[in-house]
Amino acid sequence: MTHTTPTHTGPSQNARPKGQLWLALTGLVLITSAASLALAEGDKAKDGEEENAAAAALEANAALPEPSGDQVVAGRKAFIEVAKVLQSPRCMNCHPTGDRPLQTDQSVPHAMNISRESLKSGMACSTCHREENSDEIGIIGGPPGAPHWGLPPEETPMIFQDLSPALLCDQLQDPVKNGNRSLQDLLEHVTKDPLVLWGWNPGGNRTKPPLTHQEFVRNFTLWVQAKGACPE
Ligand code: HEC
Ligand code: HEC
16 A cells, blocks of 8 residues: 555654654753752752841841840840740740640640641641631630741741750840841840730630730840840
8 A cells, every 4th residue: 555645744754843852852851950950049049048137137136235244134134034935835835846836724735636747738727726816706715816827937946845044045046046037126026926916815714924015025125135145
């Protein structure tokens, strides 16, 4: 049988599409390797940004006025008060040593196996925790809530649990561990952050931290004025 179809594809005609395919593939490979190079550069840039942000926070700290000896003593003492708040259940329950948030005044691990792992599997905290306490929307005994309810990031877990005041202080004022915050940024955070403010409006019969918010901010300010001097 002879091929008489006018649209037959001979070897020479085949070569072109193949050549084009090959060109396209090479192009694709080039593009993807360029893209992964760009991604790697992006990662480096991100690390670089992190370093810069941490360095900027340290510079801001260094630019604070030098404290007097009395101010350093007062700041160290004030941090002991600050630590009492940070390690009270309302704050510590979201700043645990492990991947599981804690709950109740006894700071027991969160029920239902909630952890950073359950987060990764798609169970967002906001599935249950809304922007206000459940009793404010008429559900008594339900989950507490405040804007951006969640755990600190895995890379910088900002642990408050089980640390001596001295270690807690070291960690808190370290921009690499505190989310690139200067002392002034930390003061701003504890003054205004909705999760911090929630501690004094926790809903249900949850206890409040041992100091008023005002007293807490006053002690925190003394500590910042001492340039984050840590207790022994
Ligand atoms: C619902 C969980 C939650 C509660 C409750 C909570 N925090 Fe946090 N906290 C976070 C998260 C998440 C971050 C990180 C936010 C970010 O980096 O943007 C954070 C960051 C912080 C930081 C700054 C970084 C650092 O190294 O600590 C401070 C200070 C802080 N919280 C203090 C408190 C205090 C004080 C309370 C209690 C009055 C409290 N938090 C209650 C989740 C919580
Ligand atoms: C399936 C629903 C559900 C999910 C998802 C959930 N929670 Fe909860 N959570 C609750 C309930 C209900 C309570 C109230 C229990 C109680 O009264 O102690 C609670 C209480 C808490 C408390 C205790 C507050 C305190 O000081 O007593 C913290 C902290 C907390 N959750 C953090 C989280 C974080 C962080 C996530 C996401 C990683 C999360 N929860 C995900 C239902 C949930």
